[in-house]
Amino acid sequence: MDFDRLTGGLFRRVGEALDGLGSGLFENSVRLGVTGLSRAGKTVFITSLVANLLERGRMPQLRAAAEGRIQAAYLQPQPDHTIPRFAYEDHLAALTAAEPHWPESTRSISTLRLSMRVAPTGLLTGWSGPRVVHLDIVDYPGEWLLDLPLMNQEFRDWSRDAIAAARAPARAPHAGAFLALLDATDASRPLDEPTARTLAGAFTAYLAAARAAGLSSVAPGRFLMPGDLEGSPALTFSPLVRPEVRDATSLWRAFDRRFAAYKRVVIDPFFRNHFARLDRQVVLMDALGAIHDGPRAVEDLRSAMAEILACFRPGERSWLAPILGRRIDRILFAATKADHLHHAQHGRLAAVAEALVKDARARALFSGAETRALSIASLRATVEDTVTRNGRAVDVVRGRSLDTGEEVALFPGDLPDDPAAILAPARHGSADWTDTAYRVTRFAPPKLLGTGEGLPHIRLDRAAEFLIGDRLA
Numbered sequence: 001m002d003f004d005r006l007t008g009g010l011f012r013r014v015g016e017a018l019d020g021l022g023s024g025l026f027e028n029s030v031r032l033g034v035t036g037l038s039r040a041g042k043t044v045f046i047t048s049l050v051a052n053l054l055e056r057g058r059m060p061q062l063r064a065a066a067e068g069r070i071q072a073a074y075l076q077p078q079p080d081h082t083i084p085r086f087a088y089e090d091h092l093a094a095l096t097a098a099e100p101h102w103p104e105s106t107r108s109i110s111t112l113r114l115s116m117r118v119a120p121t122g123l124l125t126g127w128s129g130p131r132v133v134h135l136d137i138v139d140y141p142g143e144w145l146l147d148l149p150l151m152n153q154e155f156r157d158w159s160r161d162a163i164a165a166a167r168a169p170a171r172a173p174h175a176g177a178f179l180a181l182l183d184a185t186d187a188s189r190p191l192d193e194p195t196a197r198t199l200a201g202a203f204t205a206y207l208a209a210a211r212a213a214g215l216s217s218v219a220p221g222r223f224l225m226p227g228d229l230e231g232s233p234a235l236t237f238s239p240l241v242r243p244e245v246r247d248a249t250s251l252w253r254a255f256d257r258r259f260a261a262y263k264r265v266v267i268d269p270f271f272r273n274h275f276a277r278l279d280r281q282v283v284l285m286d287a288l289g290a291i292h293d294g295p296r297a298v299e300d301l302r303s304a305m306a307e308i309l310a311c312f313r314p315g316e317r318s319w320l321a322p323i324l325g326r327r328i329d330r331i332l333f334a335a336t337k338a339d340h341l342h343h344a345q346h347g348r349l350a351a352v353a354e355a356l357v358k359d360a361r362a363r364a365l366f367s368g369a370e371t372r373a374l375s376i377a378s379l380r381a382t383v384e385d386t387v388t389r390n391g392r393a394v395d396v397v398r399g400r401s402l403d404t405g406e407e408v409a410l411f412p413g414d415l416p417d418d419p420a421a422i423l424a425p426a427r428h429g430s431a432d433w434t435d436t437a438y439r440v441t442r443f444a445p446p447k448l449l450g451t452g453e454g455l456p457h458i459r460l461d462r463a464a465e466f467l468i469g470d471r472l473a
């Protein structure tokens with residue numbers, strides 16, 4: 001098959017169609033952070049956003065695109081040589097293959113520069129020529145933002161809180177092995193490396209099991225998303241029960257030093273070098289996945305979001321406040337994978353997203369950032385249909401099941417009109433939804449017929465307009 005035709009030129013690179021670019025044109029850049037907990041949909045979001053900015057046939061709500069003012073768009077070498085490049089071509093190749101598959105998810109930080117030549121609008125037309133806008137997209141795990149509170153904690157306080165959390169009802173079932181190991185550990189004894197590794201391994205396994213069960217608060221963030229630090233001493237520690245005697249060679253003191261190193265070499269540089277330099281931010285949430293996992297997962301997602309969003313508005317005495325350079329002035333909260341629902345329910349999903357971040361959003365507004373909540377699908381994997389069940393018309397979505405490869409029709413359950421019906425049982429600690437079951441099927445990516453107009457999506461153009469539309473005006 002003709003690869004170029006199939007992908008419609010979405011792989012276009014520097015230099016093509018760009019005669020005269022870069023010579024004396026006015027340039028500016030906008031740094032867009034893309035985050036969310038693992039599996040929230042960051043990789044698919046960025047891949048589809050870039051594909052749809054390169055080919056703008058499906059972006060009517062992005063004004064500059066609809067008005068034909070984006071004269072050219074192209075990928076450029078990124079200005080920052082120390083961070084890996086977002087593997088756009090690999091991810092797009094996965095989605096546009098003859099047998100499409102979902103790309104590999106975000107495991108670390110990466111970045112990509114997309115540059116656009118944009119014609120001026122309104123009054124400026126005729127006065128000035130086109131200019132170049134560089135969009136620097138920074139992809140990073142939301143788990144890393146959960147580390148911020150650790151900066152204000154000592155090992156002693158963190159240990160106490162982390163052990164209490166592991167013993168809480170929602171988590172204890174996943175923490176059994178770690179807690180048993182902790183009980184059998186005397187932290188006043190000298191450090192030996194195999195014990196350190198076993199403890200760190202059991203603690204990480206507990207965090208991973210909690211995450212797999214849909215729980216979101218899993219700090220320290222690098223334990224599940226180590227990036228290139230896997231196996232390093234800065235990640236080889238765990239919370240401990242504080243012993244009476246703690247001399248310099250004890251396990252306690254060794255882990256205390258490693259905890260301090262984690263703050264110094266992991267958390268500090270990330271916030272200073274990357275987070276503090278963002279202009280705009282999109283926070284992706286798999287709200288549907290959490291609803292499917294039950295009230296505890298929803299409450300956990302809510303509290304993780306509150307922690308994540310606290311980073312955008314640190315208190316004045318926070319360690320972060322003085323290093324935040326330019327302030328993020330727009331934050332989008334997007335509930336992803338809306339293609340699992342019939343459009344009749346999209347508004348309700350957006351309302352759930354909005355309710356999930358309500359408190360935190362009020363704080364962001366207070367700091368002057370504009371915020372919005374949307375439900376989106378970065379890559380639409382389904383079509384809508386109405387079927388008759390027991391004489392009643394039911395709105396469903398159809399797609400190819402990822403597990404069986406068969407086409408399936410899904411009615412995932414009605415979301416309530418009032419998001420409080422989801423949030424309240426979650427807040428009160430219910431273990432299950434009382435009257436409804438929500439189902440989620442993982443769909444395979446759609447087989448795309450050579451389009452040349454970008455990837456199919458839901459409201460990605462609105463998301464883009466909110467995030468960068470003003471910079472293209």
Ligand code: GDP
Nearest residue numbers: 038039040041042043044102105106377378379
């Ligand atoms: P990341 O961990 O945040 O980078 O998440 P990914 O972007 O890798 O997405 C995780 C998984 O969610 C994918 O493998 C898909 O199964 C699913 N997914 C993400 N975006 C969409 C979407 O727009 N529609 C559908 N149906 N599934 C999606």
